[in-house]
Amino acid sequence: MSPTISGSPTHMLAEYAVTTSIDRIPADVKERARLLIIDEMASACLGTRSLGGGLAARYATSIGGTPESRLLGTDVRVPAALAALANGTAGHGEEVDGAHSVGGHPGATIVNAAVAVAERQRATGADLLNAVVLGYDVGIRVVRACGGVFGMRDRLHLFSDMNYALGAAAASARLLGLDATRHRYALALTTFQANGLFAFFQEKRHISKSFANGQYGSAGVTAALMAAMGFEGCDDVIGGPNGVLEAWGVPDGGDLVTAALGTDYAVTTANFKFINAGYPIHAAAEAATTLLRTHGLAAQDVEELNIGMPRNALRVVDNRHMHNICVQDMVCAAVVEDGISIRAVPFPAILGDPEFTRLRAAVTTGVDPELDAEQPDGRGARVSITTRSGLRVSEKVQAPKGHCTRGPIDWDDLDAKWRDGLPDHDIDTILRLGRDLDDIDDVSVLTAAFRPR
Structure with a gap:
């Protein structure tokens, strides 16, 4: 991160966000993010068979609206926020989506939000890749600054994944080309729409747990679109009075939000799953x-x-x-x-x-x-x-296959996972597009590849 960027955590995040570009991301970070994006999109396709994923798709279709973004695995397009909701819900529906060392399931929220907005904007694969890396950097840092999964659960009775909505907002705002002020507003507007009382874990059928990740993605997309339209938000929702850190943060939370931006990339500690289980x-x-x-x-x-x-x-x-x-x-x-x-x-x-x-x-x-x-x-x-x-x-x-501490995974690992998981899909084309994500001129080419044969 540039040493000239200063101020509150929200200002620092927003100013950093508008300076990010694909050219500044190290090669190994980009490769991890490419794998992660394909894995999360494939998880959403598989998750359409889950109860939560199926219900979310039916709900999004019933609402209708401008056909902006694809419900993955189908030819149906809905408004981007509804696509993020349905795909994010399906993404966690089968428990095969990635986790993170900080905790929770950022990919179902952040990746599906970014893909929906990228398709709406006819963005390039490079734009999508940059936005996902940024979204993880924001969302993971805020979760860490609030004490992580167990800190938020034990102190606050909250589900920490709610803060991944802020990562979804940052990714969406970057894809929309918002300036730093509108980035800050998008983060603030997201907080009206993302809630995570841990009480929902009392559910019996995994519907609410799946829906939470979809709703957090939808919240981030909606907030970014509202900021783009002219909605105003609190100027410093993270570090300001009565903001995120005062409400939920740990004592050094402000430093954790901004530490090593641009050098320590959160996608590098994302984890992949290779069995259908928590x-x-x-x-x-x-x-x-x-x-x-x-x-x-x-x-x-x-x-x-x-x-x-x-x-x-x-x-x-x-x-x-x-x-x-x-x-x-x-x-x-x-x-x-x-x-x-x-x-x-x-x-x-x-x-x-x-x-x-x-x-x-x-x-x-x-x-x-x-x-x-x-x-x-x-x-x-x-x-x-x-x-x-x-x-x-x-x-x-010590750590299961796919965990960041066990060593990197590669395209052969994803090939084996998704030939088993999605036998009716053209895995060769999906993986080829993933490897060449930086060169895709329009993300809709990638989303279309996830239709069954």
Whole structure:
């Protein structure tokens, strides 16, 4: 970030935003963002089959309006804000969208908002790429400045992903070409439209959790469009009196919002998913299936199975009533079926399998002291199995495949993921366009590629 930019966090973000360009983004950051954009768009296509994704598409279509942006996977176009709502909801509908080391699911919100506005504006792929990188830089920093996922949950009873709406607003404002003043107004106008009381986690069918990410994307798009039209907003909604940081921030929140802008890019710590399950479950499922394959075991050999995790991760997935975010259910399914794929959904059919029923009664969970000390907000897990013959084996997975600390993923990884996940789509064309995203003259070429064959 230029040393001449000064002032409040909101002013600094806005002034930084209008100076961003594709040419200033390092090559490795652009590559991570290309992968992320394709993965999130593909997740939205798969998520149209989810209950939340289907309902959101029906709602957006029923409202109608100017046909600006595509409902991914279809030929239907709706106003950009409604496309962000529907695609963002579908994006998180199947729990295969990316997560982030800071927590939550910024991609479902930020990427789908940026794609919707980019298509509306007939923007280039380079413009989209720059906007997504910016959106992550804003959204992730604000979440961190408010204490992260567990800080916002425990102190404030709020869902931290609500702050990704600010990232969606920044990305949208950049694509609309707004000046710094209008960027600030867009951020302020977003806060009227994004709410995240943690109470919605009491839901039973994953509809509200999916809808939240879509609504946050829609809020960012709507706010940017309102600012472009002339709506005024608070000039300093983040750092000013009664603003975001005074309401929700941690003591050094202002510094966290602006630290290392332009050198530390938040997309580099974005994570990818390779199974259909809540992210804290991934390492446990990987550890369990590794034990089976390493020791030549099958589900019927398992007498006891224990899952150890960091305390905060366990809080998210311990004995939840929604199967794909319940660690006991998903690990048992992985053991019975020798893994979990992107497309296959083991529930509810597996509930009638007596081997699953037996194993589900034999699984225990607990905080793993070593992992909790090493990574209190991490996503590692340790699985221990005792067999009917008395063999005791254990496997620790420090971070699941796709996690930023485990090493980069590449286009071959996405190829394998989405050939399984979207067999009716032209994955070759989708991945080619992703690799060449900087050279696309009109983002609508990319969105059209996500139609089924």
